[in-house]
Amino acid sequence: RINAGRLLESLEALGRFGALPGGGTNRLALSDADRAARDWTVDRMRALDMTVRVDAIGNVFASYAGTEQRAPVLTGSHIDTVRTGGLYDGNYGVLAGLEVVATLREAGLRTHRPIEVAFFTNEEGARFQPDMLGSLVAVGGLPLAEALATRGIDGATVGEELQRIGYAGQAPVGAPQVDSFIELHIEQGPVLHQQGVDIGVVEGVQGICWLEFTLEGCSNHAGTTPMALRRDAGLVAARITAFAHELALRYGGRQLATVGAVELRPNLVNVIAQRAVMTVDLRNTDGAALARAEAEMLGFATRCAAEHGVVLGHRRLARFDPVAFDPALVELVAQEAQELGLSTLRLPSGAGHDAQMLARVCPSAMIFVPSVDGLSHNPGEHTEAHHLVQGAQVLLQVITRLANR
């Protein structure tokens, strides 16, 4: 059995890096806070006698040797957070993986296969797009050079920041030779909490589309420019935002749409905005519906910009189709949870996760625990201690089962 106190303490300890005054963390990928959190986590890996390697995109893998030289079972997640992050998103999966190793090590146990615990670079996608950047590069889904050249919201590139914080590693990137991948994570949504279920058996991840619109209008005087003569980039951004919301309601079901970031220029009370840069986050479990939503968004933005004499530019910041996890591995998660006497529910993941990238190269699945009120990307993100412990226990069972196959 895993050590509950040690697991919970480790979550508190890691939460200190980038801690926000009122609770929660601001630990954008490759920031100073991320560097400090990485250093602390690597120390913890070494203290478990694990062999640590860092790859060229800054993903960190720690290996606990098995009794045989076979492909390892991989677990882990990420330790970067958004600006208004909680203590559990990502961190939990990494620290629970290390707790599994600590438990086996304390009991003097080794599995047949090695067990590896990883944390991947820039899973959040809050600073650099796309999200899941590190795991995407690891599985060969994005060329390393392109990933290193990616510019973040503050203008720095991934490559520069990896060098700066000392995590431009030596290990080559490329499809890791692993037996399977299992990721433990908080749900981040309200379903398990609302339904009073202990363990979410994650069947897959919904599709993700991130668009960036750049709107070029004309700055002019708010008090002298007749409404009909305006080319107001801010107004077009607002109408696109309202449209995204209406689109999600109209599609219904699992369609989501969010405009989380908007920047106006010059951003002054009495100046019509010359420029607006904004993001649109679209998600759907149905890949075809997501593609239609994307096309509709682009069509509306094009028409709306033209109607207001504003020039539209657009980029896809991320685009991932829905992913289905390995049915046998999903079934194993359900069985192990049930054997521990826990209630389970099969559900898709709303958030993107590194497991959806690993699924391209090996059987992969995820275990969810409930998020109180479905709150995440919020300093108030919370999961009850007993759920955190239960999830880690399920992870231990699944990993030992896989690693002894």
Place this chain on the structure above:
Amino acid sequence: RINAGRLLESLEALGRFGALPGGGTNRLALSDADRAARDWTVDRMRALDMTVRVDAIGNVFASYAGTEQRAPVLTGSHIDTVRTGGLYDGNYGVLAGLEVVATLREAGLRTHRPIEVAFFTNEEGARFQPDMLGSLVAVGGLPLAEALATRGIDGATVGEELQRIGYAGQAPVGAPQVDSFIELHIEQGPVLHQQGVDIGVVEGVQGICWLEFTLEGCSNHAGTTPMALRRDAGLVAARITAFAHELALRYGGRQLATVGAVELRPNLVNVIAQRAVMTVDLRNTDGAALARAEAEMLGFATRCAAEHGVVLGHRRLARFDPVAFDPALVELVAQEAQELGLSTLRLPSGAGHDAQMLARVCPSAMIFVPSVDGLSHNPGEHTEAHHLVQGAQVLLQVITRLANR
């Protein structure tokens, strides 16, 4: 006759302070660029043997003595600009005033009354609200202490910044004992240019209402939070923006509405905005209609925020009723322009101006010259050289007429 070359050169010279790479200026009130521009302008005043005084809110007055000890005729404007400002807004009125003095001085002429040329602090209102802050304090419309404590968009106060740049002057504020005020300015709107008129005879200034809305929602995950459970501050900001636009179109006539500034927090692609702070700029020549527009905006914002579970806070950043200028002075402007053979048009001002504050304490009026394409608060702001020269000539005629009364 005024010296055209000298006037145009002085506009170029003052435009160098806070110059933007592609033309235009960024010279927010009490910034380093504003300090440098103030120093340069004060040097120019002293070079004309004018007596310079700086008051406690940083307004600068330069006096050219008359032959009698009587209340002076005051002219001037402002030299602060927005972030995307041109070379003429405000600067033109100050430098043309100095050109009038230079012309009289060169000709060895003195009027009966002294002539004073002023530039007022923070006319734009882009950094500190309200706009026309310096002239408002000068006429007793805002207590000095309140003005000094005003916090700008970057968090600094007017008082701190006046101290920092060395313009917290000794002269007391309070209704200046002046005979009359006449302000020369570019129109900033399209009317004179479109109609091919030389000189705008400004009958008054429309009403201004600046609102700030602070929207407190709840940050949450863009991929996991069902649409119905969101409290999206960014969406409410967008709907308020769209409503402001619709309101202006519905009211028609001279109703304007602009959302120029919006800030989201945490402002990230996959995080529902926890907080939005936005401004709404409403203007109307009809004071009653403006009051209705303000009430409607507030009503909509209140309903929309409530509908989305978002908490609304609001402040009035500025609120000025329409102002009518002194009919006799307005008539004098028209006569002097016509005597010079220039075409004239009576019109209201769309922008706020220091003259609307001075109008509270003395007969006041304004002279407009055409703005090419009505562009202002834009680096491309332009007025033809011959119009700039004509406007200054009208100013010379009006000032000498007033100062010899």
